[in-house]
Amino acid sequence: MASQPLTTHVPDIRVRPSNQRPADPKARFVVYWMTAFRRTASNFALEHAVAWARQLRKPLLIVETLSCDQRWASDRHHAFVLDGMADNAAACRRADIRYYPYVERQPGEQIDLLVALGSQACAIIADDFPIESVSAGVRRVAGRVNVRLEEVDSNGLMPLRAADRVFPTASAFRRFLQRTLPDYLPEMPKPNPLARVGLPRAGGLPREITRRWPPAASRLLAADPTALAGLPITHTIGRVAIRGGTLSARKTLRQFLKHKLAGYAGNRNHPDLDGTSGLSPFLHFGHISVHEVSRELAKAEGWSPPAVADTTTGRREGWWGMSESAEGFLDELVTWREVGLNRCAHAEDCDRYDSLPDWAKATLAEHAADRREYVYALGQFEHGRTHDRLWNAAQAQLVCEGRMHNYLRMLWGKKILQWSADPREALAVMIELNNKYALDGQDPNSYSGIFWVLGRYDRPWGPQRPIFGKIRYMSSRNTARKLKLTEYLERYASEEGREQ
Numbered sequence: 001m002a003s004q005p006l007t008t009h010v011p012d013i014r015v016r017p018s019n020q021r022p023a024d025p026k027a028r029f030v031v032y033w034m035t036a037f038r039r040t041a042s043n044f045a046l047e048h049a050v051a052w053a054r055q056l057r058k059p060l061l062i063v064e065t066l067s068c069d070q071r072w073a074s075d076r077h078h079a080f081v082l083d084g085m086a087d088n089a090a091a092c093r094r095a096d097i098r099y100y101p102y103v104e105r106q107p108g109e110q111i112d113l114l115v116a117l118g119s120q121a122c123a124i125i126a127d128d129f130p131i132e133s134v135s136a137g138v139r140r141v142a143g144r145v146n147v148r149l150e151e152v153d154s155n156g157l158m159p160l161r162a163a164d165r166v167f168p169t170a171s172a173f174r175r176f177l178q179r180t181l182p183d184y185l186p187e188m189p190k191p192n193p194l195a196r197v198g199l200p201r202a203g204g205l206p207r208e209i210t211r212r213w214p215p216a217a218s219r220l221l222a223a224d225p226t227a228l229a230g231l232p233i234t235h236t237i238g239r240v241a242i243r244g245g246t247l248s249a250r251k252t253l254r255q256f257l258k259h260k261l262a263g264y265a266g267n268r269n270h271p272d273l274d275g276t277s278g279l280s281p282f283l284h285f286g287h288i289s290v291h292e293v294s295r296e297l298a299k300a301e302g303w304s305p306p307a308v309a310d311t312t313t314g315r316r317e318g319w320w321g322m323s324e325s326a327e328g329f330l331d332e333l334v335t336w337r338e339v340g341l342n343r344c345a346h347a348e349d350c351d352r353y354d355s356l357p358d359w360a361k362a363t364l365a366e367h368a369a370d371r372r373e374y375v376y377a378l379g380q381f382e383h384g385r386t387h388d389r390l391w392n393a394a395q396a397q398l399v400c401e402g403r404m405h406n407y408l409r410m411l412w413g414k415k416i417l418q419w420s421a422d423p424r425e426a427l428a429v430m431i432e433l434n435n436k437y438a439l440d441g442q443d444p445n446s447y448s449g450i451f452w453v454l455g456r457y458d459r460p461w462g463p464q465r466p467i468f469g470k471i472r473y474m475s476s477r478n479t480a481r482k483l484k485l486t487e488y489l490e491r492y493a494s495e496e497g498r499e500q
């Protein structure tokens, strides 16, 4: 450690050392390695790195990396991240902080780059994101550098380590939040941790580093298709219309607050009304923080923290003391988003079938051999070749736009369960299609949503049905009857397939 304890406003509970090495106050710079909280605003990890740099009076070097070493890496996800890198490059230029964007050309390069930088770093600060593809990289670097590496949690309003267990239902987690969150709400990250930091500027990096790991060129930062074509990632899944990055995230948030928030409670389930925020890809890649979203929401509602009700009932209504729509939105943004973060942080099996509740596994096993009227293989699902027009439409939206309306996402999953050879295969199909095509895929929420289809966070339902047993059932016919989706079908459905 440095001789003096670090002066930082980042709560201790959000910081954990990833190795037992000391910081080196004589080295050249402090490195912030950005892999999940891809933003320069409201980011505890960046704030912590700034605190280290200020204390040691050293420059800060922000290294944002984009790995190709992931099963579902594609032009779609890469372009979205690159949009964000361009925004971060501009923000760092304005703050006069050195920013190094690195896009892997071969798997594992980012690890070697960080190890090389580690030999010149006073300390490395990394993002603590509970998804294995990110956390495994941090562990690898932590084990290979001779300098202190700390991970910082800037995921949710609730620090990941405020709980020491997983929760079986959203209402159990909500009760826990209602008891505990008031203590953490005042601990907000600085909106702009790079403002007036007064740090010395990092000089150029040594040639042996810039030659071996050259920073992303401007064509790549512009997500130019010819530049993307040279990377070892999937090129058949192309970029979509939504632009990534903090600027686009903020615009999306402003439009939501201005035009959609008031009607959120009534409109969110109707695909034709497109009444939700559309923030999930930005939250997934960290282009915007839950802190910023909730702060702007509170402003729009004229709300301040003491207004939170003193309740531990687990009921969502009346908790925050905001409008019905704002409370509904917060329940998704905080309760549902963070119950998934909690599970991925505290249980290594969050993406495995065996992690389902016992009642769900038992009932699915009992009905695994039930006769199925339709059985589709992955390729048929993927190309939207089922008999069901609504299902095919939802899948078409996912493939073309990288998103799917939330209500239809639930139906989509339930039908994959119904039309797969067995529940384990259904799980594999859902994970593959969701993570391959959805911009917000490979997130703790992905596993919350997919496992919810199979009973996680839910309860047994009656009457028992074939294939589903006691798992909650959904039908396309009822969905079509209840929801406004005429325009949706016109837009995404082909004439093939009939409604079920």
Ligand SMILES: Cc1cc2nc3c(=O)[nH]c(=O)nc-3n(C[C@H](O)[C@H](O)[C@H](O)COP(=O)(O)OP(=O)(O)OC[C@H]3O[C@@H](n4cnc5c(N)ncnc54)[C@H](O)[C@@H]3O)c2cc1C
Residues within 6 Å of the ligand: 268, 276, 277, 278, 279, 280, 281, 283, 284, 329, 332, 333, 334, 336, 337, 340, 404, 405, 406, 407, 409, 410, 413, 430, 434, 438, 440, 441, 442, 443, 445, 446, 447, 448, 449, 450, 452, 453
């Ligand atoms: C089968 C299935 C798969 C899913 N896969 C993903 C995924 O890969 N990534 C993902 O972020 N969400 C996933 N969800 C949850 C949900 O569908 C999306 O978060 C939501 O549709 C995103 O749209 P929005 O940002 O407009 O949501 P809004 O309604 O505006 O909600 C605001 C935020 O709250 C969170 N949220 C909303 N609904 C949920 C929910 N049901 N569970 C957890 N958090 C929620 C998201 O972060 C969202 O951005 C999945 C749900 C199902 C049923």
